[in-house]
Amino acid sequence: MKSINHHLTDQLLMGYSAGSLPEAFNLVVATHVSLCDDCRARMHEFDAVGGVLMDEAGIEAVSDDCLAATMALIAAAPAEVKLAPAPSLSAVFPIPLQDYVGGDLDAVEWRRIGGGVSQAVLQTSDAATVRLLRIPAGVAVPDHGHRGMELTLVLQGAFRDETDRFGPGDIEVANEDMVHQPVAEAGLDCICLSATDAPLRFSGILPRMAQRVFGI
Amino acid sequence: MTETSTRMDWIAEIEAIRDHQDDRAFARLFGHFAPRVKGFLMKSGVSAEFAEECTQEVMATLWRKAHMFDGSKASVSTWIFTVARNRKIDMLRKQRRPEPEELPWGPETEASPADVMALAQDTELLGQALAALPEKQRVLIERAYFGELTHSEIAAETGLPLGTIKSRIRLALDRLRHAMT
Numbered sequence A: 001m002k003s004i005n006h007h008l009t010d011q012l013l014m015g016y017s018a019g020s021l022p023e024a025f026n027l028v029v030a031t032h033v034s035l036c037d038d039c040r041a042r043m044h045e046f047d048a049v050g051g052v053l054m055d056e057a058g059i060e061a062v063s064d065d066c067l068a069a070t071m072a073l074i075a076a077a078p079a080e081v082k083l084a085p086a087p088s089l090s091a092v093f094p095i096p097l098q099d100y101v102g103g104d105l106d107a108v109e110w111r112r113i114g115g116g117v118s119q120a121v122l123q124t125s126d127a128a129t130v131r132l133l134r135i136p137a138g139v140a141v142p143d144h145g146h147r148g149m150e151l152t153l154v155l156q157g158a159f160r161d162e163t164d165r166f167g168p169g170d171i172e173v174a175n176e177d178m179v180h181q182p183v184a185e186a187g188l189d190c191i192c193l194s195a196t197d198a199p200l201r202f203s204g205i206l207p208r209m210a211q212r213v214f215g216i
Numbered sequence B: 001m002t003e004t005s006t007r008m009d010w011i012a013e014i015e016a017i018r019d020h021q022d023d024r025a026f027a028r029l030f031g032h033f034a035p036r037v038k039g040f041l042m043k044s045g046v047s048a049e050f051a052e053e054c055t056q057e058v059m060a061t062l063w064r065k066a067h068m069f070d071g072s073k074a075s076v077s078t079w080i081f082t083v084a085r086n087r088k089i090d091m092l093r094k095q096r097r098p099e100p101e102e103l104p105w106g107p108e109t110e111a112s113p114a115d116v117m118a119l120a121q122d123t124e125l126l127g128q129a130l131a132a133l134p135e136k137q138r139v140l141i142e143r144a145y146f147g148e149l150t151h152s153e154i155a156a157e158t159g160l161p162l163g164t165i166k167s168r169i170r171l172a173l174d175r176l177r178h179a180m181t
Helices: A010-018 A023-035 A037-056 A066-076 A095-101 A205-214 B003-020 B023-043 B048-064 B076-093 B113-131 B135-145 B151-156 B162-168 B171-180
Strands: A111-114 A117-122 A129-135 A144-146 A150-156 A171-174 A190-196 A200-202
Touching: A010 A023, A010 A037, A010 B135, A010 B151, A010 B162, A023 A037, A023 A095, A023 A129, A023 A150, A023 A190, A037 B023, A037 B076, A037 B113, A037 B135, A066 B023, A066 B048, A095 A117, B003 B023, B003 B048, B003 B076, B023 B048, B023 B076, B048 B076, B113 B135
Parallel strands: none
Antiparallel strands: A111 A117, A117 A129, A129 A190, A144 A200, A150 A171, A150 A190
Protein backbone atom coordinates (compact mmCIF):
# COMPACT_ATOMS: atom_id res chain seq x y z
CA MET A 1 0.00 0.00 0.00
CA LYS A 2 1.54 3.25 -1.15
CA SER A 3 1.06 6.26 1.00
CA ILE A 4 1.55 9.57 -0.76
CA ASN A 5 2.42 12.54 1.44
CA HIS A 6 3.28 15.23 -1.10
CA HIS A 7 0.54 16.29 -3.50
CA LEU A 8 -0.14 18.62 -6.41
CA THR A 9 -0.94 22.24 -5.52
CA ASP A 10 -4.42 23.65 -6.22
CA GLN A 11 -2.82 26.04 -8.68
CA LEU A 12 -1.33 23.18 -10.73
CA LEU A 13 -4.59 21.22 -10.69
CA MET A 14 -6.49 24.31 -11.78
CA GLY A 15 -3.97 24.95 -14.56
CA TYR A 16 -4.26 21.32 -15.69
CA SER A 17 -8.05 21.53 -15.65
CA ALA A 18 -8.12 24.89 -17.43
CA GLY A 19 -5.67 23.57 -20.03
CA SER A 20 -3.05 26.27 -19.47
CA LEU A 21 -0.09 24.13 -18.42
CA PRO A 22 2.72 23.35 -20.84
CA GLU A 23 2.68 19.77 -22.17
CA ALA A 24 5.65 18.77 -19.98
CA PHE A 25 3.76 19.79 -16.82
CA ASN A 26 0.58 18.08 -18.06
CA LEU A 27 2.56 14.85 -18.27
CA VAL A 28 3.79 15.13 -14.67
CA VAL A 29 0.28 15.99 -13.42
CA ALA A 30 -1.36 13.12 -15.35
CA THR A 31 1.29 10.70 -14.05
CA HIS A 32 0.84 11.80 -10.43
CA VAL A 33 -2.97 11.66 -10.69
CA SER A 34 -2.68 8.11 -12.04
CA LEU A 35 -0.97 7.18 -8.75
CA CYS A 36 -2.90 9.40 -6.32
CA ASP A 37 -6.64 8.97 -5.63
CA ASP A 38 -6.76 12.14 -3.58
CA CYS A 39 -5.46 14.32 -6.40
CA ARG A 40 -7.73 12.47 -8.86
CA ALA A 41 -10.77 13.52 -6.83
CA ARG A 42 -9.45 17.09 -6.63
CA MET A 43 -8.88 17.08 -10.41
CA HIS A 44 -12.56 16.16 -10.90
CA GLU A 45 -13.47 19.07 -8.62
CA PHE A 46 -11.56 21.54 -10.77
CA ASP A 47 -13.09 20.03 -13.92
CA ALA A 48 -16.51 20.61 -12.32
CA VAL A 49 -15.64 24.31 -11.99
CA GLY A 50 -14.91 24.36 -15.73
CA GLY A 51 -18.26 22.66 -16.42
CA VAL A 52 -20.18 25.26 -14.44
CA LEU A 53 -18.30 28.13 -16.13
CA MET A 54 -18.99 26.68 -19.59
CA ASP A 55 -22.65 26.25 -18.69
CA GLU A 56 -22.92 29.89 -17.72
CA ALA A 57 -20.45 31.51 -20.09
CA GLY A 58 -23.22 32.59 -22.42
CA ILE A 59 -24.30 31.12 -25.71
CA GLU A 60 -23.16 31.80 -29.25
CA ALA A 61 -25.68 30.77 -31.91
CA VAL A 62 -24.39 28.01 -34.17
CA SER A 63 -25.08 28.06 -37.91
CA ASP A 64 -28.24 26.46 -39.31
CA ASP A 65 -26.40 23.49 -40.77
CA CYS A 66 -24.21 22.88 -37.70
CA LEU A 67 -26.22 19.87 -36.48
CA ALA A 68 -26.33 18.35 -39.98
CA ALA A 69 -22.56 18.84 -40.33
CA THR A 70 -22.04 17.13 -36.96
CA MET A 71 -24.26 14.21 -37.95
CA ALA A 72 -22.15 13.87 -41.11
CA LEU A 73 -18.98 13.70 -38.96
CA ILE A 74 -20.63 11.00 -36.84
CA ALA A 75 -21.71 9.01 -39.91
CA ALA A 76 -18.14 9.14 -41.20
CA ALA A 77 -16.76 7.60 -37.99
CA PRO A 78 -19.65 6.39 -35.81
CA ALA A 79 -18.62 4.85 -32.52
CA GLU A 80 -15.46 4.41 -30.59
CA VAL A 81 -15.45 1.06 -28.82
CA LYS A 82 -11.78 1.27 -27.92
CA LEU A 83 -11.38 0.87 -24.17
CA ALA A 84 -8.45 2.41 -22.40
CA PRO A 85 -5.64 -0.09 -21.75
CA ALA A 86 -5.83 -1.63 -18.30
CA PRO A 87 -3.06 -0.44 -15.99
CA SER A 88 -0.52 -3.16 -15.22
CA LEU A 89 0.09 -3.72 -11.54
CA SER A 90 3.73 -4.65 -12.06
CA ALA A 91 4.60 -1.56 -14.12
CA VAL A 92 6.75 1.20 -12.60
CA PHE A 93 5.38 3.84 -15.00
CA PRO A 94 1.68 4.75 -15.19
CA ILE A 95 0.18 4.60 -18.70
CA PRO A 96 0.46 8.33 -19.61
CA LEU A 97 4.21 8.15 -18.93
CA GLN A 98 4.56 4.84 -20.81
CA ASP A 99 2.99 6.59 -23.81
CA TYR A 100 5.87 9.11 -23.86
CA VAL A 101 8.65 6.61 -23.10
CA GLY A 102 7.37 3.95 -25.49
CA GLY A 103 7.29 1.35 -22.70
CA ASP A 104 8.03 0.85 -19.03
CA LEU A 105 11.27 1.48 -17.08
CA ASP A 106 13.19 -1.13 -19.12
CA ALA A 107 12.49 0.82 -22.35
CA VAL A 108 14.17 4.07 -21.22
CA GLU A 109 17.28 5.13 -23.18
CA TRP A 110 19.44 6.60 -20.42
CA ARG A 111 22.30 9.04 -20.97
CA ARG A 112 24.86 9.65 -18.26
CA ILE A 113 25.11 13.26 -17.07
CA GLY A 114 27.89 12.82 -14.51
CA GLY A 115 28.17 11.83 -10.88
CA GLY A 116 26.52 8.48 -11.60
CA VAL A 117 23.26 10.26 -12.51
CA SER A 118 21.51 9.43 -15.82
CA GLN A 119 18.71 11.20 -17.63
CA ALA A 120 16.32 10.70 -20.55
CA VAL A 121 14.67 13.80 -21.99
CA LEU A 122 11.11 13.16 -23.23
CA GLN A 123 9.76 14.86 -26.34
CA THR A 124 7.20 17.61 -25.61
CA SER A 125 6.42 21.13 -26.81
CA ASP A 126 9.08 23.80 -26.16
CA ALA A 127 7.32 25.74 -23.39
CA ALA A 128 8.82 23.45 -20.74
CA THR A 129 11.02 20.37 -20.60
CA VAL A 130 10.52 17.02 -18.90
CA ARG A 131 13.08 14.31 -18.21
CA LEU A 132 13.46 11.06 -16.34
CA LEU A 133 16.30 11.02 -13.84
CA ARG A 134 18.01 7.95 -12.39
CA ILE A 135 19.95 8.64 -9.23
CA PRO A 136 21.86 5.70 -7.72
CA ALA A 137 21.21 5.04 -4.04
CA GLY A 138 23.20 7.39 -1.80
CA VAL A 139 24.09 9.79 -4.62
CA ALA A 140 23.31 13.52 -4.54
CA VAL A 141 21.97 15.47 -7.48
CA PRO A 142 24.12 18.61 -7.83
CA ASP A 143 22.91 21.53 -5.74
CA HIS A 144 20.67 23.64 -7.95
CA GLY A 145 18.38 26.64 -7.96
CA HIS A 146 15.53 27.45 -10.32
CA ARG A 147 14.57 30.34 -12.50
CA GLY A 148 11.05 29.00 -12.94
CA MET A 149 9.02 26.17 -11.46
CA GLU A 150 10.30 22.61 -11.10
CA LEU A 151 8.11 19.55 -10.51
CA THR A 152 9.76 16.34 -9.36
CA LEU A 153 7.69 13.16 -9.11
CA VAL A 154 9.22 10.03 -7.56
CA LEU A 155 8.40 6.79 -9.40
CA GLN A 156 10.78 4.39 -7.63
CA GLY A 157 13.08 4.63 -4.60
CA ALA A 158 13.14 7.84 -2.59
CA PHE A 159 15.12 11.02 -2.07
CA ARG A 160 15.58 13.51 0.73
CA ASP A 161 16.38 17.17 0.51
CA GLU A 162 16.41 20.13 2.87
CA THR A 163 12.59 20.09 3.05
CA ASP A 164 11.53 16.45 3.53
CA ARG A 165 11.58 12.86 2.29
CA PHE A 166 9.94 12.02 -1.04
CA GLY A 167 8.93 8.42 -1.80
CA PRO A 168 7.04 6.73 -4.68
CA GLY A 169 4.13 8.89 -5.87
CA ASP A 170 5.29 11.98 -3.94
CA ILE A 171 5.70 15.20 -5.89
CA GLU A 172 7.91 18.13 -4.96
CA VAL A 173 6.90 21.53 -6.33
CA ALA A 174 9.90 23.88 -6.21
CA ASN A 175 9.86 27.53 -7.17
CA GLU A 176 12.60 30.04 -7.76
CA ASP A 177 13.15 30.73 -4.06
CA MET A 178 14.27 27.19 -3.42
CA VAL A 179 17.82 25.90 -3.64
CA HIS A 180 17.90 22.24 -2.78
CA GLN A 181 20.13 19.22 -2.99
CA PRO A 182 18.20 15.96 -3.37
CA VAL A 183 20.03 12.85 -2.14
CA ALA A 184 18.79 9.37 -3.15
CA GLU A 185 18.09 7.03 -0.24
CA ALA A 186 19.71 3.64 0.17
CA GLY A 187 17.91 0.81 -1.62
CA LEU A 188 16.62 0.93 -5.19
CA ASP A 189 17.92 3.56 -7.62
CA CYS A 190 15.74 6.63 -7.35
CA ILE A 191 13.76 7.20 -10.58
CA CYS A 192 12.09 10.61 -10.91
CA LEU A 193 10.09 12.45 -13.54
CA SER A 194 11.16 16.07 -13.49
CA ALA A 195 9.75 19.05 -15.40
CA THR A 196 10.89 22.67 -15.53
CA ASP A 197 9.67 25.73 -17.36
CA ALA A 198 13.12 27.37 -17.24
CA PRO A 199 16.67 26.03 -17.37
CA LEU A 200 18.09 24.79 -14.06
CA ARG A 201 20.98 26.63 -12.52
CA PHE A 202 23.41 23.89 -11.57
CA SER A 203 25.76 25.47 -9.11
CA GLY A 204 27.81 22.27 -9.38
CA ILE A 205 28.75 22.77 -13.04
CA LEU A 206 31.07 25.74 -12.50
CA PRO A 207 33.10 24.04 -9.79
CA ARG A 208 33.45 21.00 -12.06
CA MET A 209 34.65 23.17 -14.99
CA ALA A 210 37.05 24.93 -12.68
CA GLN A 211 38.37 21.57 -11.58
CA ARG A 212 39.02 20.60 -15.19
CA VAL A 213 40.64 23.93 -16.14
CA PHE A 214 42.82 24.34 -13.10
CA GLY A 215 43.54 20.67 -12.52
CA ILE A 216 42.48 20.85 -8.88
CA MET B 1 -38.44 22.12 -13.19
CA THR B 2 -35.41 22.64 -11.01
CA GLU B 3 -31.87 22.95 -12.32
CA THR B 4 -30.93 19.63 -10.75
CA SER B 5 -33.62 17.70 -12.56
CA THR B 6 -32.51 19.43 -15.77
CA ARG B 7 -28.99 18.22 -15.20
CA MET B 8 -30.30 14.71 -14.52
CA ASP B 9 -32.25 14.86 -17.80
CA TRP B 10 -29.08 15.26 -19.81
CA ILE B 11 -27.90 11.96 -18.39
CA ALA B 12 -30.97 10.32 -19.93
CA GLU B 13 -30.01 11.82 -23.32
CA ILE B 14 -26.47 10.47 -23.05
CA GLU B 15 -27.81 7.01 -22.17
CA ALA B 16 -30.22 7.10 -25.11
CA ILE B 17 -27.32 7.96 -27.43
CA ARG B 18 -25.15 5.24 -25.89
CA ASP B 19 -27.78 2.48 -25.88
CA HIS B 20 -29.96 3.29 -28.91
CA GLN B 21 -27.95 5.74 -31.08
CA ASP B 22 -30.95 8.01 -30.55
CA ASP B 23 -30.83 10.93 -33.06
CA ARG B 24 -33.55 12.89 -31.33
CA ALA B 25 -31.88 12.70 -27.92
CA PHE B 26 -28.69 13.89 -29.60
CA ALA B 27 -30.53 16.80 -31.24
CA ARG B 28 -31.83 17.91 -27.81
CA LEU B 29 -28.36 17.65 -26.27
CA PHE B 30 -26.95 19.53 -29.26
CA GLY B 31 -29.56 22.28 -28.99
CA HIS B 32 -28.57 22.94 -25.39
CA PHE B 33 -24.82 22.41 -25.42
CA ALA B 34 -23.51 23.32 -28.90
CA PRO B 35 -24.13 27.09 -28.39
CA ARG B 36 -22.51 26.83 -24.94
CA VAL B 37 -19.46 25.03 -26.27
CA LYS B 38 -19.17 27.61 -29.03
CA GLY B 39 -19.59 30.43 -26.49
CA PHE B 40 -16.90 28.93 -24.26
CA LEU B 41 -14.49 28.58 -27.19
CA MET B 42 -15.09 32.13 -28.40
CA LYS B 43 -14.54 33.47 -24.88
CA SER B 44 -11.21 31.65 -25.04
CA GLY B 45 -10.29 33.97 -27.88
CA VAL B 46 -10.74 31.88 -31.02
CA SER B 47 -12.56 33.00 -34.18
CA ALA B 48 -16.25 32.21 -34.77
CA GLU B 49 -15.29 29.99 -37.70
CA PHE B 50 -12.79 27.98 -35.67
CA ALA B 51 -15.20 27.75 -32.73
CA GLU B 52 -17.95 26.41 -35.00
CA GLU B 53 -15.68 23.74 -36.48
CA CYS B 54 -14.37 22.78 -33.05
CA THR B 55 -17.94 22.60 -31.66
CA GLN B 56 -18.90 20.08 -34.35
CA GLU B 57 -15.87 17.96 -33.45
CA VAL B 58 -16.73 18.15 -29.75
CA MET B 59 -20.38 17.18 -30.28
CA ALA B 60 -19.37 14.29 -32.56
CA THR B 61 -16.93 13.12 -29.88
CA LEU B 62 -19.79 13.03 -27.34
CA TRP B 63 -21.70 10.63 -29.59
CA ARG B 64 -18.64 8.43 -30.08
CA LYS B 65 -17.66 8.39 -26.43
CA ALA B 66 -21.13 8.18 -24.86
CA HIS B 67 -20.15 4.78 -23.40
CA MET B 68 -17.33 6.48 -21.44
CA PHE B 69 -19.63 8.84 -19.56
CA ASP B 70 -19.88 8.15 -15.82
CA GLY B 71 -22.43 10.29 -14.00
CA SER B 72 -20.94 9.50 -10.59
CA LYS B 73 -17.64 11.15 -11.58
CA ALA B 74 -18.81 14.15 -13.57
CA SER B 75 -21.97 16.00 -14.50
CA VAL B 76 -22.82 16.16 -18.21
CA SER B 77 -21.62 19.77 -18.43
CA THR B 78 -18.34 18.87 -16.70
CA TRP B 79 -17.81 16.00 -19.12
CA ILE B 80 -18.56 18.20 -22.14
CA PHE B 81 -16.21 20.88 -20.77
CA THR B 82 -13.34 18.36 -20.59
CA VAL B 83 -13.99 17.16 -24.14
CA ALA B 84 -14.13 20.77 -25.42
CA ARG B 85 -10.94 21.73 -23.55
CA ASN B 86 -9.03 18.74 -24.91
CA ARG B 87 -10.22 19.39 -28.46
CA LYS B 88 -9.19 23.05 -28.17
CA ILE B 89 -5.67 22.10 -27.03
CA ASP B 90 -5.47 19.56 -29.82
CA MET B 91 -6.53 21.98 -32.55
CA LEU B 92 -4.86 25.17 -31.28
CA ARG B 93 -1.57 23.95 -29.91
CA LYS B 94 -1.23 20.83 -32.02
CA GLN B 95 -0.04 18.91 -29.02
CA ARG B 96 -1.04 15.85 -27.09
CA ARG B 97 -2.68 16.17 -23.72
CA PRO B 98 -1.57 13.38 -21.38
CA GLU B 99 -4.55 12.04 -19.41
CA PRO B 100 -4.42 10.00 -16.18
CA GLU B 101 -4.93 6.27 -16.62
CA GLU B 102 -8.43 4.95 -16.14
CA LEU B 103 -9.28 3.43 -12.79
CA PRO B 104 -9.41 -0.38 -12.84
CA TRP B 105 -13.14 -0.42 -12.06
CA GLY B 106 -13.56 1.84 -15.10
CA PRO B 107 -16.51 2.60 -17.35
CA GLU B 108 -18.03 -0.88 -17.53
CA THR B 109 -19.21 -0.62 -13.92
CA GLU B 110 -22.61 1.06 -13.88
CA ALA B 111 -22.62 4.09 -11.56
CA SER B 112 -25.15 3.93 -8.72
CA PRO B 113 -28.14 6.32 -9.15
CA ALA B 114 -27.56 7.67 -5.64
CA ASP B 115 -24.00 8.67 -6.47
CA VAL B 116 -25.10 10.23 -9.75
CA MET B 117 -27.80 12.22 -7.95
CA ALA B 118 -25.37 13.30 -5.21
CA LEU B 119 -22.87 14.53 -7.76
CA ALA B 120 -25.54 16.44 -9.68
CA GLN B 121 -26.62 18.16 -6.45
CA ASP B 122 -23.04 19.02 -5.55
CA THR B 123 -22.47 20.50 -8.98
CA GLU B 124 -25.56 22.60 -8.38
CA LEU B 125 -24.13 23.84 -5.07
CA LEU B 126 -20.84 24.60 -6.77
CA GLY B 127 -22.69 26.68 -9.36
CA GLN B 128 -24.40 28.63 -6.57
CA ALA B 129 -21.10 29.12 -4.74
CA LEU B 130 -19.44 30.46 -7.89
CA ALA B 131 -22.40 32.75 -8.60
CA ALA B 132 -22.21 34.11 -5.04
CA LEU B 133 -18.51 35.03 -5.30
CA PRO B 134 -17.57 38.70 -5.31
CA GLU B 135 -17.36 39.92 -8.91
CA LYS B 136 -13.57 40.35 -8.78
CA GLN B 137 -12.94 36.75 -7.70
CA ARG B 138 -15.39 35.32 -10.20
CA VAL B 139 -13.73 37.23 -13.03
CA LEU B 140 -10.34 35.84 -11.99
CA ILE B 141 -11.64 32.26 -12.11
CA GLU B 142 -13.18 32.88 -15.52
CA ARG B 143 -9.93 34.34 -16.79
CA ALA B 144 -8.07 31.24 -15.57
CA TYR B 145 -10.48 28.86 -17.33
CA PHE B 146 -10.82 30.91 -20.52
CA GLY B 147 -7.05 30.74 -20.98
CA GLU B 148 -6.28 34.37 -20.16
CA LEU B 149 -3.94 33.46 -17.29
CA THR B 150 -0.74 31.48 -17.86
CA HIS B 151 0.12 28.77 -15.36
CA SER B 152 2.71 31.08 -13.75
CA GLU B 153 0.07 33.79 -13.37
CA ILE B 154 -2.32 31.26 -11.78
CA ALA B 155 0.47 30.21 -9.39
CA ALA B 156 1.27 33.82 -8.49
CA GLU B 157 -2.34 35.05 -8.25
CA THR B 158 -3.34 35.29 -4.61
CA GLY B 159 -6.89 36.52 -5.31
CA LEU B 160 -8.20 33.18 -6.62
CA PRO B 161 -10.86 31.92 -4.18
CA LEU B 162 -9.54 28.36 -4.12
CA GLY B 163 -10.70 27.79 -0.54
CA THR B 164 -14.30 28.70 -1.39
CA ILE B 165 -14.36 26.38 -4.38
CA LYS B 166 -12.86 23.53 -2.43
CA SER B 167 -15.23 23.74 0.51
CA ARG B 168 -18.28 23.55 -1.80
CA ILE B 169 -17.43 20.54 -3.93
CA ARG B 170 -16.15 18.04 -1.45
CA LEU B 171 -19.31 16.03 -0.63
CA ALA B 172 -19.98 13.64 -3.50
CA LEU B 173 -16.37 13.49 -4.49
CA ASP B 174 -15.43 12.42 -1.00
CA ARG B 175 -17.56 9.38 -1.72
CA LEU B 176 -15.62 8.88 -4.93
CA ARG B 177 -12.38 9.18 -3.00
CA HIS B 178 -13.46 6.44 -0.59
CA ALA B 179 -14.79 4.22 -3.37
CA MET B 180 -11.33 4.19 -4.90
CA THR B 181 -9.36 3.19 -1.84
